[in-house]
Amino acid sequence: MPEPAVEFSSAIIANMSDFGLDISRENLERLADYYTLLLRWNDRLHLVAPCAPEEFAIRHVLESLLLTKHLPSGTTIADVGSGAGLPIIPTMIVRSDIETTLIESSQKKTVFLREAMNQLGLKRGRILGKSFEETATPDVGFISCRALDEFKTKVRTLIAWAPAQGTLLLFGGTGLLDDLPNANVDVDEILIPQSAKRFLFVVRKLDNVDKL
Numbered sequence: 001m002p003e004p005a006v007e008f009s010s011a012i013i014a015n016m017s018d019f020g021l022d023i024s025r026e027n028l029e030r031l032a033d034y035y036t037l038l039l040r041w042n043d044r045l046h047l048v049a050p051c052a053p054e055e056f057a058i059r060h061v062l063e064s065l066l067l068t069k070h071l072p073s074g075t076t077i078a079d080v081g082s083g084a085g086l087p088i089i090p091t092m093i094v095r096s097d098i099e100t101t102l103i104e105s106s107q108k109k110t111v112f113l114r115e116a117m118n119q120l121g122l123k124r125g126r127i128l129g130k131s132f133e134e135t136a137t138p139d140v141g142f143i144s145c146r147a148l149d150e151f152k153t154k155v156r157t158l159i160a161w162a163p164a165q166g167t168l169l170l171f172g173g174t175g176l177l178d179d180l181p182n183a184n185v186d187v188d189e190i191l192i193p194q195s196a197k198r199f200l201f202v203v204r205k206l207d208n209v210d211k212l
Helices: 003-020 025-045 052-069 088-094 107-119 151-161 174-183
Strands: 076-080 097-105 125-128 142-145 167-173 184-192 198-205
Touching: 003 025, 003 052, 025 052, 025 088, 025 107, 052 167, 076 088, 088 097, 088 107, 088 174, 107 125, 142 151, 142 198, 151 167, 151 174, 167 174, 174 184, 174 198
Parallel strands: 076 097, 076 142, 097 125, 142 167
Antiparallel strands: 167 198, 184 198
């Protein structure tokens, strides 16, 4: 295993309990494979900002895996702005029971997503190479979003687009926290472990939310 992947795996093992996670050896190896693949593509596509293996393990992968605590067995989820595959590819690795739709407007990034899903053997997912605004509202139980261009200005549109009975799982900081009460939603905020100001927001639409 290449040295960065070893450091990545060690950081996952050392920190996963802080996130309430218990990752099997098999899934740890597949997460390391994902990290190694992303490193090979990152110079060309700038999928994520360069960072140390430990930071990627904690800041990106373990944070992404917080989704798994909110997804019932066999559920369906659409991830908006999938980009480098965060949070959805780590989630798919450890939760092979879920059906996924990845929505990504960058055609270059969809090439990476297809390659990652193929290399990692992730079968229960499809990729839509469009922005969410150009995509019909999916019939899914959950919508996730971690990195979306102009997220702060688009969050109300995203909420209006989401299925009426679905739950949105949104990663963001205090700025997003300030905006969500104005979006006619019920929100639970969960402080991300090892963070002072990053949250996972569990968002449920109210019946009279306006369509934008």
